[in-house]
Amino acid sequence: MPTPLYAASPSRLLAYLECPRRYRFQYLDRPRPTSRPQRAHTSVGLATHNALRDWWDLPRGERTASGGAALLRKAWIETGFRDDDQSGRWRSRVGGEVEAYLGDVDPDDQPRGIERTVAMRTDSLVLNGRVDRIDERPGVDGPELVIVDYKTSRRTCTEEDARTSLPLALYAAAAWTMFRRRTLRVELHHVPTGTVAAHTHTVESLRRKLDEADSLARDARKADASYRELGVESPSFPPLPSALCTWCDYRAACPEGQRMGPEKSSWAALEPGDERRTDGERYPEEELLEGTVRLGGRAGQPEGWGREDDLGGEPGGSVRRAG
Numbered sequence: 218m219p220t221p222l223y224a225a226s227p228s229r230l231l232a233y234l235e236c237p238r239r240y241r242f243q244y245l246d247r248p249r250p251t252s253r254p255q256r257a258h259t260s261v262g263l264a265t266h267n268a269l270r271d272w273w274d275l276p277r278g279e280r281t282a283s284g285g286a287a288l289l290r291k292a293w294i295e296t297g298f299r300d301d302d303q304s305g306r307w308r309s310r311v312g313g314e315v316e317a318y319l320g321d322v323d324p325d326d327q328p329r330g331i332e333r334t335v336a337m338r339t340d341s342l343v344l345n346g347r348v349d350r351i352d353e354r355p356g357v358d359g360p361e362l363v364i365v366d367y368k369t370s371r372r373t374c375t376e377e378d379a380r381t382s383l384p385l386a387l388y389a390a391a392a393w394t395m396f397r398r399r400t401l402r403v404e405l406h407h408v409p410t411g412t413v414a415a416h417t418h419t420v421e422s423l424r425r426k427l428d429e430a431d432s433l434a435r436d437a438r439k440a441d442a443s444y445r446e447l448g449v450e451s452p453s454f455p456p457l458p459s460a461l462c463t464w465c466d467y468r469a470a471c472p473e474g475q476r477m478g479p480e481k482s483s484w485a486a487l488e489p490g491d492e493r494r495t496d497g498e499r500y501p502e503e504e505l506l507e508g509t510v511r512l513g514g515r516a517g518q519p520e521g522w523g524r525e526d527d528l529g530g531e532p533g534g535s536v537r538r539a540g
C-alpha cells in the first residue's frame with residue numbers, strides 16, 4: 218500500500234502546533250465540542266475579504282474605491298458586536314478603510330487569482346489552501362507571481378511577519394507548482410492602514426518552510442493514527458495553555474484553558490490593547506481537503522497538483538529537496 222499522505226491546510230498544521238488539544242477538538246472529535254459563537258473581529262474580517270473579492274467582479278466603470286465601500290456595507294455581518302451602535306460605527310469605519318485601501322489599487326490590473334485554491338504535494342503532505350489574491354507582476358526574467366494576503370487586525374504587519382509566515386510560504390510554493398511560474402514574493406496587505414509588509418523568499422527559504430510543513434504533517438499524522446486507536450484517551454493531544462486560551466473557541470470543553478483567565482468578550486479584539494487576535498478564520502475548513510489520504514497512482518489526484526519536479530525553472534533545482 219502506498220504511504221498515506223496527510224492532507225491539510227496551513228491552518229490545520231498551525232492548529233496542531235499551537236495546541237494539540239484544540240486541534241483534536243476542532244478536527245477529530247465527533248461530535249465536535251460546541252464552539253463559541255463568532256466574534257466581532259471575525260465578522261469584520263469576513264466582510265472585508267468578501268468585499269475585496271467581489272470588487273473584482275464589478276463592471277469596470279463601477280470598480281472604484283467608493284464602489285468597494287458600498288460592497289463592504291452590503292457584505293456587513295452583525296454577529297459578535299456588543300450592540301447595534303457598535304456594529305454601525307465599525308461598519309462605517311471599515312467602509313472607510315476599504316475605500317482608502319482600494320484607492321491605491323489599479324482596477325485594470327486584474328489579479329491572476331482571487332480567493333484561489335492552491336494545492337501541492339510533498340513527501341508527507343497534500344497541502345491545500347486558499348489565497349486571497351495572486352498578482353502577476355514583471356520580474357527579472359519575465360512575469361512572476363506574488364502572494365497577497367489581506368489582514369484586518371488592528372495590529373499593523375511587519376516584514377518579519379511576512380518573512381516568517383508558514384502559510385504565505387506554502388502558498389507561494391503551491392502557486393509556483395500549479396501555475397509553473399516563479400513565486401517568491403509574499404505580501405501582507407494591512408487594510409486598516411493601507412500598508413504592505415513584504416518579503417521575497419529564496420528557493421532555499423521556501424524549501425525550509427516546506428520541510429517545516431512536512432515535519433508538522435508527520436507529527437499530526439501520527440497523532441491522528443493514535444486517535445483512531447485510542448480516541449480521547451490518546452496522549453497525543455495535551456493541552457498547551459497560553460494567553461490564547463482566553464480567546465479559544467473550545468475553552469468551555471477545556472478546564473486547563475479556563476484556568477488561564479476569563480474569556481474575552483466577543484468584541485474584545487476591536488478595543489485598544491486587545492489587538493492580537495483580530496483576523497480569525499475566513500474559510501470554512503470543511504471546504505478544503507483534510508485528514509489522512511492515500512494518493513497512490515493517479516486516482517484522486519486533482520488536475521494541477523504538482524509534484525516536486527513541477528517546481529522547476531529555478532537554477533539549482535526544484536523547491537523540494539531531492540532524496
Ligand code: SF4
Nearest residue numbers: 236456462465471474
Ligand atoms: S483553552 Fe487553551 S489549552 Fe484548551 S484547547 Fe483552547 S488553546 Fe488549548
